[in-house]
Amino acid sequence: MPKRLSPDARNEALVTLTGWKLVEGREAIGKRFVFRDFSEAFGWMTRVAMLAETMGHHPEWANVYRTVDVTLATHDAGGLTELDVRLARAMDAIAA
Secondary structure: OOOEOOHHHHHHHHHHOOOOEEOOOOOOEEEEEEOOOHHHHHHHHHHHHHHHHHHOOOOEEEEEOOEEEEEEOEHHHOEOEHHHHHHHHHHHHHHO
């Protein structure tokens, strides 16, 4: 099982993640992605879903039209782990 990041490691990771913020009341990070339209948002979600499946690590997300709100945490570890940071970086790269 992945280990939770220490507070220092969590802060270091956040500095390297553009637009990601700590989720209030949880040990998790979140970001809102906004795309041109629904098709682009759904296409991005599909690509992320395929990657997440290979990682065995799945996001919490909600989609309304062209907006996707994402929350990442590793439930088995009870908080933020390196898996979340890796998935956040991959999501950013796919969105670019």
